[in-house]
């Protein structure tokens with residue numbers, strides 16, 4: 001198993017502990033007024049999960065916006081004119097990369113000279129099942145989150161060298177939280193019978209998580225940008241559930257649940273809960289941040305897959 005290695009050895013004293021939580025408003029659809037120069041760096045992210053990570057590192061030195069609204073998935077999103085403006089006005093556009101944002105080219109062509117930075121750089125890509133293409137959902141393993149944080153901090157320092165100490169301190173605090181989350185998930189997973197460590201979900205998005213924490217994963221479909229929910233795909237999963245005796249299946253907040261409901265009805269395996277994959281939770285969900293959404297996901301998997 002990979003270990004999280006903090007690459008941020010700081011000469012700063014811990015007295016300079018600057019936390020960045022909840023600094024700037026994440027609005028629902030990137031329609032925040034543009035930050036003026038005095039407000040610091042203006043970052044636009046492709047989707048909400050990245051925006052939360054960026055806020056943690058950026059702290060008070062700027063503002064963060066994101067394009068894909070919470071509740072929608074970021075693969076095949078249709079950008080609206082406001083999105084082009086938003087990216088155009090940003091100092092930098094942070095994306096996941098690994099082919100997640102299929103609409104990226106359209107925005108870049110229409111929008112501007114705004115630099116695009118891929119936050120998943122450095123992650124060891126896992127291919128989609130049966131394909132050469134990478135699965136983009138690297139953020140769903142907290143063991144990959146340090147790559148994202150490192151890419152954010154290095155890029156922000158380049159743009160705003162005066163903020164270096166603050167960015168590094170923010171990043172170190174965030175990485176400590178991620179490390180704690182990682183250790184907690186490993187502990188939780190121990191509660192699940194090894195024969196039951198399979199995540200069955202609509203979009204097979206937990207490969208990175210599965211590889212890092214010891215789960216097999218199965219989706220009705222491989223990725224949201226492919227065909228979704230054919231009867232062949234549904235029957236395949238029903239067969240797997242019958243053969244392997246998997247105690248629970250799961251649904252995502254950003255995916256139509258009817259396909260998994262059909263699987264559940266026809267296999268008599270219950271849907272044990274809803275997890276967050278391609279977006280953080282809405283306000284009041286208790287999963288408004290990356291850390292919270294991943295904690296919720298791990299809890300949901302453990303509750304669903306632990307049988308007496």
Ligand SMILES: [Zn+2]
Nearest residue numbers: 203205224278
């Ligand atoms: Zn996805």
